[in-house]
Amino acid sequence: MDPRPRRRRNSKDLPPNFSELMNKLTEAAASFIKQFDNNEPQMWQIIRKMRTISERLKQMQETKDRDRRIGARVIAGAVLTGVGILAAPFTGGLSFAAAVVGAAAVGEGGGARVVYRNIIKQKREKESVQKVEDLGEELKKIIEPLKETLQEIKTTCEQLEQKSAEARTEITLRDVEEFKEMLRRVPDLKETSGEVLDVTVMMIQMIRDLLAVIVAVFTFTSTPEKDQKLRDAIIQSADQSEKVLNDFKRMKEALREFTGRDGAAVTTSRAST
Template identity: 50%
Template sequence: MDSAPRRRESRDLPPGFTDLMNDIIKYAASFIKGFDLKESEMREIVREFNKISDEVRKMQETTDKARTVGGTVLALGILATPLTGGLSLLAVAAAAGGGAVAVVGTNITKKIIENGSAKKVEDLGKQFMEKVKPLKEILEEIKTTCEKLEQKKTEVQAGNTLKDMEEFQRVLRRVAELGKRSGQVLDVAVMVMNIIGHLLRLFGIVFRVSATPEQDREFRESIIQSADQCQRVFDNFDNMKEELKVFRDTE
């Protein structure tokens, strides 16, 4: 872990408290530096992910419209059947339209694979997870250290002056806020890793001929969801960096 500026020692804080505060400052510096080093690459990954996601979303919308039209034609065919037996053929054709929509969905997945977008998504997902993991681990350290600091409040001796206690409580409030915030950002990071992990597992299914239309659709929706969550993680990490800067510079 990189070294970081130490806390000012002039404050008379409870025993063991200063060391834990120094640990938070150290982890904060590591997160800030780590994100700064990865920021441009993460931003590019998110940009490429969103670009592919937008393409998939547009193709998916076309498929959904085809499904809606097919369902409408089917309903009209069923209503018209009692009037004329000949129109029952329309109902049969409409019923077959459901299969046609499934074929359209499968063709979307096939197109994604053939134009290289699927492989690119796989690579982007792996790269993003590699960059998120070390930053996630730092957030875990920050959250754990904040929890240890909050536990210290039960160890404060009654002999401390009112001024010391006021300072201690002020710092504890800041620590509690940081612990809560780091936990929230950590949850988002864990979520995106789980979502991308699921997406990568789907690759083993859609590349097989046995993939069902439902699995094809799940694969496409997973691409969209992964892109959205990658953007969310990036935004949260960016905000977390700024919050850690403020905490580091004011404590």
């Protein structure tokens, strides 16, 4: 037996029909790994920010709901006691809204202060939601190129499978054991890329749904139900984004294993095709 280590085959050793596809797959794998490594820290940061904002929104919206109830009781009491609607004709031109605020100022420890605090809280809430919208757009911008590279990997695997079936006899006649073993792993790589691609597409759709919810909540009057729907959409988007990140890590390891743990490409020379 020859004691010398087996060298890695390059594209000169491969059947010509496969050389270009293998180069394409190798380059797409390297591109995915590089994109993911460059963007992973930022993606985790975005997810953490989304979760933090969701928790902050929950606290602000719970306080807002409590103040809504206080304000409603104050105004109802003002109307019942005649300070509101009944007093409006005798306010010397004072508007109904001003009369109600004036009534609120003497009830429940100063309801007017509640109204003012609500305005401030709503402003902060809107700023937080705007931040979520910006983070969602930022995440989409990072994910889209990775999705496209995943699609290229999956498509190339499908083409390799097809060519492998068509040229099985030709490959068998060649002494290219490493290449044949690699082809046997193409279906697994295709399946993994397809799974990760599906999760990625779902994540992008959830981000789009989140942005739609944001528009709906701040276009129409906010309600506790809409507030809850917004918080749920933010958390679901963060959860799905985290799942995508973990699947990207799984894809990265599968690609490294396929192309060689040392990072060397199975096929590297386009000039030889």
